[in-house]
Each structure stands twice: as structure tokens, then as C-alpha cells.
Amino acid sequence: MRKQVGLLYTLPQILWLVVFFAAPLCIIVMYSFLKKGLYGGVELQFSLEAYTAMANPNIVLVTWRTLKISIIATVLTLLIALPCGYSIARSKNQAIRLFLVIVPFWTNFLVRIYAWIAIMGNEGFLNDILRALRLTTESVQFLYNQAAVILVLVYMYLPYAILPLFSTIDKFDFTLLDAARDLGATRFQSYVRVLLPNIKGGLVTAGLFTFVPIFGAYAVPLLIGGKDSYMLGNIIADQLTKTRNWPLASSISMTVTVLTTGLVFLIAMRKPREQKQVFDADPAFLQVAPDGKR
Amino acid sequence: MKGADVNIEGVSKFFGSFQALKNVSLSISKGEFFSLLGPSGCGKTTVLRLIGGFEDPDSGSIAIDGKSVAGLPPDKRRCNTVFQSYALFPHLSVFENVAFPLRIRKVPQQLVREKVMHYLSLVQLEMHAPKKPSQLSGGQRQRVAIARALINEPSILLLDEPLSALDAKLRQHMLMELDTIHDKVGITFIYVTHDQQEALSVSDRIAVMNMGEVLQIGTPRQIYENPATEFVARFIGETNVFNLKIISVDGTKIRGETEGLGSMFVDDETDAKPGEMVLATIRPEKIRISTEIPETNGGRINILHGFVAEPIYSGFQTKYVVQLDTGMLVTVYRQHANWSEGIPDIEWKDEVYLSFSAADMVIVETQGQ
Numbered sequence: 081m082r083k084q085v086g087l088l089y090t091l092p093q094i095l096w097l098v099v100f101f102a103a104p105l106c107i108i109v110m111y112s113f114l115k116k117g118l119y120g121g122v123e124l125q126f127s128l129e130a131y132t133a134m135a136n137p138n139i140v141l142v143t144w145r146t147l148k149i150s151i152i153a154t155v156l157t158l159l160i161a162l163p164c165g166y167s168i169a170r171s172k173n174q175a176i177r178l179f180l181v182i183v184p185f186w187t188n189f190l191v192r193i194y195a196w197i198a199i200m201g202n203e204g205f206l207n208d209i210l211r212a213l214r215l216t217t218e219s220v221q222f223l224y225n226q227a228a229v230i231l232v233l234v235y236m237y238l239p240y241a242i243l244p245l246f247s248t249i250d251k252f253d254f255t256l257l258d259a260a261r262d263l264g265a266t267r268f269q270s271y272v273r274v275l276l277p278n279i280k281g282g283l284v285t286a287g288l289f290t291f292v293p294i295f296g297a298y299a300v301p302l303l304i305g306g307k308d309s310y311m312l313g314n315i316i317a318d319q320l321t322k323t324r325n326w327p328l329a330s331s332i333s334m335t336v337t338v339l340t341t342g343l344v345f346l347i348a349m350r351k352p353r354e355q356k357q358v359f360d361a362d363p364a365f366l367q368v369a370p371d372g373k374r
Numbered sequence: 375m376k377g378a379d380v381n382i383e384g385v386s387k388f389f390g391s392f393q394a395l396k397n398v399s400l401s402i403s404k405g406e407f408f409s410l411l412g413p414s415g416c417g418k419t420t421v422l423r424l425i426g427g428f429e430d431p432d433s434g435s436i437a438i439d440g441k442s443v444a445g446l447p448p449d450k451r452r453c454n455t456v457f458q459s460y461a462l463f464p465h466l467s468v469f470e471n472v473a474f475p476l477r478i479r480k481v482p483q484q485l486v487r488e489k490v491m492h493y494l495s496l497v498q499l500e501m502h503a504p505k506k507p508s509q510l511s512g513g514q515r516q517r518v519a520i521a522r523a524l525i526n527e528p529s530i531l532l533l534d535e536p537l538s539a540l541d542a543k544l545r546q547h548m549l550m551e552l553d554t555i556h557d558k559v560g561i562t563f564i565y566v567t568h569d570q571q572e573a574l575s576v577s578d579r580i581a582v583m584n585m586g587e588v589l590q591i592g593t594p595r596q597i598y599e600n601p602a603t604e605f606v607a608r609f610i611g612e613t614n615v616f617n618l619k620i621i622s623v624d625g626t627k628i629r630g631e632t633e634g635l636g637s638m639f640v641d642d643e644t645d646a647k648p649g650e651m652v653l654a655t656i657r658p659e660k661i662r663i664s665t666e667i668p669e670t671n672g673g674r675i676n677i678l679h680g681f682v683a684e685p686i687y688s689g690f691q692t693k694y695v696v697q698l699d700t701g702m703l704v705t706v707y708r709q710h711a712n713w714s715e716g717i718p719d720i721e722w723k724d725e726v727y728l729s730f731s732a733a734d735m736v737i738v739e740t741q742g743q
């Protein structure tokens with residue numbers, strides 16, 4: 081009985097996953113092993129061409145760059161999210177602050193990117209101010225480089241890092257910090273030695289929640305970035321819409337998917353590291369009577 | 375002496391508009407086992423947090439060994455705390471928990487080992503060194519917390535209800551162990567508890583608190599035998615309180631009158647004048663209960679009459695709740711020391727006489743309720 085009810089509840093989810101996730105994924109895997117059609121699409125003929133084509137120095141370069149941008153953006157996001165999550169968890173009006181974190185989600189992703197263009201563009205708000213202050217006469221080019229892409233990516237994914245960090249820190253017992261201070265730790269030492277090890281789970285989740293979507297970023301580098309900030313997501317789109325090499329688009333997608341899921345698995349499967357074994361060298365320490373008395 | 379003395383003078387502490395401490399003054403000497411006793415929420419933890427440096431007083435001053443500690447952060451004070459919830463680091467083993475203060479000070483590994491094992495053996499936990507705190511029992515956790523607080527060799531150990539999570543038997547055992555540790559290390563212990571039995575059995579002196587105020591400071595005997603206020607009398611052990619109208623005062627010999635019970639003798643000091651009302655208390659174990667009218671032989675003995683409303687047998691003694699003719703309830707303890715000698719048993723509904731000496735009565739202040 082019980083088993084059947086469970087199945088009934090999960091059935092919609094399973095269906096949803098099959099239709100919208102597993103099936104498209106299968107199609108992409110299939111396409112990546114086929115020959116490219118002349119005007120887009122594929123020919124039903126097995127080929128590894130799409131994978132060998134990835135050795136193209138340009139694609140290697142962009143993969144490398146994507147990795148670099150993702151890591152920098154993730155680290156920056158975590159560095160900002162950590163104090164944010166901490167202060168929300170310790171604050172008396174958590175609800176209001178959490179609400180403020182979530183507010184940006186109400187505005188469309190693209191609209192928020194255009195907002196950045198309105199602020200930092202050549203004719204944007206920031207340049208208007210600089211000109212008004214007579215600091216410059218020409219417009220300063222803030223956009224269309226890697227730094228701008230990283231800035232906007234950090235902005236976009238900050239809430240995804242703050243929320244899991246908040247929920248972990250909220251469960252943290254803050255008297256542990258008092259205890260650390262009591263035992264001689266400075267404020268900074270108490271954070272590094274007591275807070276961080278105890279919220280590792282939240283840090284990992286926050287890191288994944290930012291790294292994985294940033295690794296597949298498309299719109300931000302397209303609209304904010306320049307030549308030096310083309311990412312894998314943009315190459316995939318180009319192969320689909322401009323070059324019309326669907327198998328190559330599929331094989332690159334597969335690479336992104338495998339890399340990111342690989343990372344997730346690596347972290348999820350990682351065994352919790354054992355405590356430093358103080359007794360390794362000297363088992364004589366344990367030569368005491370079983371009741372603990374010498 | 376290894377300990378330090380603590381001087382708290384006129385300290386007040388507000389949380390928002392709520393006053394948690396009202397003009398608290400305590401002077402604790404070197405090596406003393408000093409207890410703060412009071413009901414939940416009376417401000418005991420707040421006093422400890424002020425001494426430990428986790429809160430700052432809004433007024434008044436705190437000095438350790440004669441030097442003001444104002445503005446000194448917790449890591450710079452010579453006291454360590456055993457927290458109410460132990461606050462063991464869940465990510466570290468028992469060994470590393472105790473080693474934590476040494477790791478902060480970058481003590482060499484060899485010395486860390488020696489010291490940690492020394493302090494773990496002091497609390498008899500060497501066997502459990504590699505375990506995580508979550509794998510320990512409540513009593514063991516508490517001992518880890520004590521070892522960790524002692525390893526820095528502080529001058530003052532602050533203990534915040536360290537036994538409250540333990541069952542009665544283990545509690546008694548740990549209490550004696552704490553006492554032994556105190557004798558061994560010889561430092562000042564400031565011990566917070568809401569359990570009067572705990573405080574009475576180990577403390578050199580006790581401060582009784584209520585609603586942010588210190589009501590009385592004294593040795594366990596002083597606090598029990600000579601409570602200053604009605605609250606202290608009722609909070610420490612059980613007591614019977616009579617509203618007494620003073621009729622005559624002759625030195626410490628007081629004669630009064632209780633409504634419906636007639637005149638009553640009390641031997642105690644009082645500022646009250648004839649005609650004024652005071653509260654006179656008598657401890658239940660100081661009242662004799664008998665079925666026949668007792669002899670007074672002309673002494674200053676008070677005798678009351680009533681019947682047993684409730685006998686409560688508890689092994690070593692029986693507690694009788696006696697209803698007087700006026701309807702007032704009086705509690706009496708009768709020890710069973712010579713039960714076998716055939717003293718007639720007193721049972722439910724028996725008519726009884728209660729007698730107690732004027733010398734055993736204590737006049738207390740009404741305030742501090």
C-alpha cells in the first residue's frame with residue numbers, strides 16, 4: 081500500500097524529469113555523435129567529428145577562459161555572500177532582509193542585464209555623472225570586457241549563494257564563537273577555526289549554486305562582454321544559430337554537462353575527512369584501564 | 375595563590391528597556407568557591423557574561439585582581455567559562471577541543487599532547503580522546519568542557535549551570551568531582567545554579583539573586599539558617615511563614631501575636647516597634663510533631679494545634695502538611711532515625727500538636743519577593 085502511494089506522489093516528478101530533462105539530454109547525446117547536416121540539423125550517420133572538432137584552439141581557449149571566469153566569479157560571490165548570510169542570520173529582522181535578497185528575482189533576468197548597461201554603458205548613468213563632475217570629456221568604456229562580465233555575473237548569482245549560506249549559518253550555534261573567544265581566539269580566529277568548518281556544507285552548496293550556472297552563462301557575456309569574454313555558452317549558441325553545426329553545439333554542451341555534473345559528484349561523493357589522528361604515532365596513550373582510570 | 379579575586383561594584387545591565395541587573399555588587403576572594411543562586415531568568419548568566427567579557431555593564435565597574443577589566447575582550451581576560459550548553463566544537467575531537475586554546479597559542483605538538491592528556495586524565499576521559507563530542511554522554515561532555523576551560527590555567531573558572539543537563543545521581547557525583555577539582559587546582563570558581571541543594575553543598579559562599587538583584591550574600595549556613603528576606607527563606611529549602619504583630623520587644627526577646635493563633639515567642643533581632651507587622655519563619659525540620667500536648671517547662675516554646683492534612687512518606691523522613699485550626703497550612707519534617715523504637719506513627723487526619731523553640735524562629739524582610 082505504502083509503496084504504491086509513494087510511487088503515485090513521485091510519478092509527476094518522474095514524468096516531468098523524463099520529458100523535460102532525460103529526453104532532451106538523450107537527443108543532445110545522439111546529435112553529438114552524428115554528422116552535421118548541410119543547412120543545420122544532422123544526418124543520421126555515426127561520426128566522432130563533433131568531438132575531434134573541439135580540439136580547435138579557439139574552443140580550447142574559450143573553455144579555459146570559461147573555467148577561469150567561473151572560478152573568479154564564484155570565489156567573489158562567496159566572499160560577498162558569506163558576510164551577508166552571516167549578518168542576516170544574526171539580525172533580529174531576518175524576514176525583511178531575506179525579502180530584500182529575493183526582490184531582484186521579481187524582475188526579468190534580461191531586464192536586469194539591460195539595467196547594468198543603462199548604468200555602465202558609454203551613454204550610461206555613471207558616465208553622465210563623470211562628465212557632470214568634469215572628470216572626463218570622453219565616455220569611459222566600462223562594459224564589454226571580462227571585468228564587467230564578472231561583475232554582472234557576481235550580481236546575478238549572489239542571491240543563490242546568500243540563501244544556502246544563510247540557512248546553514250542560521251542553524252549554527254553562535255555560543256561556539258563565544259567559547260572560542262573565551263579560550264583565547266581573536267574574533268578573526270574564531271571565524272576561521274570555528275565558524276567556517278561548521279558551515280562547510282553551506283559553502284559547498286552556495287559554491288555549486290553559483291559555479292554551475294555561471295559555467296553555462298550565455299546572456300551576460302553576450303550583452304555585457306566583448307571579444308575577450310566569449311564563453312562556452314556563446315559558442316554553443318553560435319554553432320546552433322550561425323555556423324549551423326548542431327553536432328558540435330551538442331558535443332560542447334555535453335562537455336559542459338559532464339564537467340559540471342562531474343564536479344557535483346566529486347563533491348557529493350567526497351568522504352568526510354577524518355580528524356587528524358593524534359594517536360597514530362603513540363598507541364601507548366591508549367594503554368589505560370578500560371574504565372578510563374590509570 | 376593561583377586564583378584571582380573579583381570585585382563587582384554597582385553593576386546594572388539593560389537589554390533594550392529591560393533591566394536584567396539592578397545595582398549588583400559582589401566581592402569574591404581568591405580561590406573561593408562562590409555560587410550565584412536564583413530562579414530562571416534572574417540574571418545569573420548575565421553576571422557571568424559580564425565577568426567573562428561577553429557583555430559590557432551599562433553602569434558600575436568590574437575589577438579582577440584589583441584591575442578594572444572595562445573594554446578588555448574575552449580572549450584577554452584570565453577567566454574561562456564552562457557554558458550552560460557546554461559549547462563543545464562539534465567538528466573537533468575531544469582531544470582537539472581540549473587542545474584548542476593551546477593550538478591558538480601555537481604551543482608545540484609534544485607539549486600539547488602532554489597537557490591535553492594531563493587535563494583529560496584530571497576529568498577521567500583519556501579513553502575518549504579520539505571521539506567526537508556527539509559520541510559522548512552528557513556527563514562526559516560536561517567534563518570535556520571543564521578540561522577545556524582549565525587547560526589555559528585561568529585564575530577564575532566561570533561555570534554556568536554545568537550540571538543542569540544531568541540526571542540526579544550523576545549530578546551528585548559530578549558535583550563532588552567539581553569540588554575535588556576545585557581543591558586540586560585552587561583557582562576561583564564562580565558557579566551558577568538554580569538548584570539550592572547544589573549551591574549549599576559545595577559553596578564557600580552563596581549570593582542569592584532574584585529579578586536582577588542580589589538579595590543576600592553569605593555562607594551556606596548563614597543563608598539557610600538566617601535568611602534575610604522572605605524570598606530567600608522560601609527559595610532555599612522549605613519554610614513556614616507567620617504574619618506577626620509585635621506586642622513587646624525586649625532586646626532579642628520578642629513577643630508577638632498571630633491572628634487566630636494567639637501569642638508567639640521569637641528570639642531574633644528586629645527594628646520593628648510594638649504594633650508593627652513582621653514576618654517570622656520557622657523551618658519544617660525544627661518543628662516537633664506529637665499527638666499529645668508537649669511540655670514547655672516554662673521555656674519560650676510555641677505550641678500550635680491542628681490535624682494532619684497530608685502525610686508524605688519519603689524514606690528517610692515523613693513530611694506532614696498540618697492544617698491549623700485557623701486553616702493555615704504548616705509543613706513539618708519528621709526524621710525516621712528511631713523509627714524502630716516504637717514511636718507512635720502519626721497518620722492522616724490525626725489530631726496533632728506542633729511545638730518549636732522561639733530561638734529557631736527567624737524574622738525576615740518582606741521585600742525581595
Ligand SMILES: Nc1ncnc2c1ncn2[C@@H]1O[C@H](COP(=O)(O)OP(=O)(O)OP(=O)(O)O)[C@@H](O)[C@H]1O
Binds near residue numbers: 390394412416419421
Ligand atoms: N541578549 C539578550 N537580549 C535581551 N534580553 C536578554 C538577553 N540576555 C538575557 N536577557 C534577559 O535577561 C534576563 C536574565 O537573563 P539570564 O540569562 O542572565 O538569566 P539566568 O538567571 O541565567 O536564567 P537561567 O537560569 O534560565 O539560565 C532574562 O529575563 C532574559 O530574558
Ligand SMILES: [Mg+2]
Binds near residue numbers: 418419420458
Ligand atoms: Mg543562565
